[in-house]
Amino acid sequence: MGFSSVKTALPAQVLLFGCGAATVAAWNGGFYACFVLVLLLGFWLATLSLLRAIPPRPLPERQVARADGDADRAVLRAVLDQAPTPLLSVERSGRVRALNRAARTVFGIADVLVDVPDALRHSAPRLRYAGRAYRVDRIEAHDAGAARTILALIDIESEERIAEARATRELLEVLSHEVMNALTPIASLAESALTTLDDAPPPVGLLRDMIGTLSRRADGLLHFTQAYRQLARLPEPSLAPTALDLLFDDLRRMFAARWAGRVTLLADAPPDGMVVMDRDQIGQALWALLQNGAEAALDGASAPQVHLSARLDDRVSLRVADNGAGVADEARSRIFHPFYTTKTEGSGVGLSLARQIARAHGGDLCLMPGKGAVFELSLPSHL
Numbered sequence: 001m002g003f004s005s006v007k008t009a010l011p012a013q014v015l016l017f018g019c020g021a022a023t024v025a026a027w028n029g030g031f032y033a034c035f036v037l038v039l040l041l042g043f044w045l046a047t048l049s050l051l052r053a054i055p056p057r058p059l060p061e062r063q064v065a066r067a068d069g070d071a072d073r074a075v076l077r078a079v080l081d082q083a084p085t086p087l088l089s090v091e092r093s094g095r096v097r098a099l100n101r102a103a104r105t106v107f108g109i110a111d112v113l114v115d116v117p118d119a120l121r122h123s124a125p126r127l128r129y130a131g132r133a134y135r136v137d138r139i140e141a142h143d144a145g146a147a148r149t150i151l152a153l154i155d156i157e158s159e160e161r162i163a164e165a166r167a168t169r170e171l172l173e174v175l176s177h178e179v180m181n182a183l184t185p186i187a188s189l190a191e192s193a194l195t196t197l198d199d200a201p202p203p204v205g206l207l208r209d210m211i212g213t214l215s216r217r218a219d220g221l222l223h224f225t226q227a228y229r230q231l232a233r234l235p236e237p238s239l240a241p242t243a244l245d246l247l248f249d250d251l252r253r254m255f256a257a258r259w260a261g262r263v264t265l266l267a268d269a270p271p272d273g274m275v276v277m278d279r280d281q282i283g284q285a286l287w288a289l290l291q292n293g294a295e296a297a298l299d300g301a302s303a304p305q306v307h308l309s310a311r312l313d314d315r316v317s318l319r320v321a322d323n324g325a326g327v328a329d330e331a332r333s334r335i336f337h338p339f340y341t342t343k344t345e346g347s348g349v350g351l352s353l354a355r356q357i358a359r360a361h362g363g364d365l366c367l368m369p370g371k372g373a374v375f376e377l378s379l380p381s382h383l
Contacts, residue, residue: 086134088113088120088151096120099150106130106153120151133157186217234353237278237360244273244310247283251308255290263294263304275316277361277379282318285357285365288350289320289375296324296373315363316379323372332367 086103248269297304355365
């Protein structure tokens with residue numbers, strides 16, 4: 001630091017000395033105009049040297065922190081204004097303010113929302129405003145002791161349209177594939193049968209075989225169409241408190257009637273476990289999982305076994321596990337697609353329908369890691 005200061009001050013001192021010498025020379029030579037200019041230059045250099053010698057006063061830490069905080073808030077406001085999701089702030093006094101441009105546009109306000117919708121006043125999970133439906137996500141925020149709630153309005157209709165378009169595209173792909181697979185041999189067999197009729201005499205046995213194949217293929221296409229209607233017409237769940245032990249007893253009896261002597265079922269229901277659900281739909285979903293588990297266990301285990309269990313904590317978890325060979329890696333991402341199956345006589349509807357039922361209840365159905373196949377059907381919290 002000292003060496004640097006000496007290096008900086010040395011040129012100024014040399015210039016000052018030169019200015020002094022030039023001033024004396026100009027005075028002695030009678031060059032009074034030059035004398036004045038050199039004198040002014042000397043004063044200027046002297047002032048510069050004094051200013052450099054005085055260390056700058058640092059800004060107070062509080063002032064620096066305030067400046068940094070103001071800059072951060074300006075950046076935050078700019079980012080919030082570009083966010084496409086409407087954001088609102090609900091203060092402790094009940095005043096509702098728009099935090100970004102999207103919120104100001106939705107409610108047509110500059111800052112404070114004067115006519116607050118009842119859904120926002122009463123912490124409702126949904127908001128219907130100006131002909132659009134929103135999901136209301138809430139975040140509790142605390143800033144310097146001032147509690148406030150941040151509301152994010154998620155456009156449900158936009159999400160539903162995107163999901164509907166994706167589901168429709170997937171279904172159309174599956175339908176076109178399956179229908180073409182069914183219709184191609186039917187058309188070929190029908191043409192062959194018509195050609196065979198021209199033979200004299202017509203081969204009755206061959207024609208009977210052809211027509212029998214046509215009938216079976218048409219029957220398979222009919223079953224496929226019925227399965228599609230089952231997927232497309234799933235009704236809204238009728239929710240009611242349901243005792244899990246009674247539901248498990250029904251499934252245990254159905255399983256014994258279908259698989260007794262071939263596959264063992266272990267069913268563990270928590271005592272006094274009550275869950276709000278559509279008992280018929282959840283029973284149908286679990287039955288599809290039990291059927292799949294029994295078939296997989298028969299194919300891949302010497303002592304076939306299926307385990308049905310439940311866990312009640314912050315959510316309801318219903319698990320169906322089997323001791324079969326498990327699901328192949330290449331099939332894990334596709335087993336829930338409508339009509340996808342690895343079985344020679346499967347419809348590919350059971351798992352897709354079970355997942356639709358779970359999601360209609362606000363839950364989900366997932367394939368868990370583990371030996372064999374472990375399916376978990378999760379539902380919202382129990383009673």
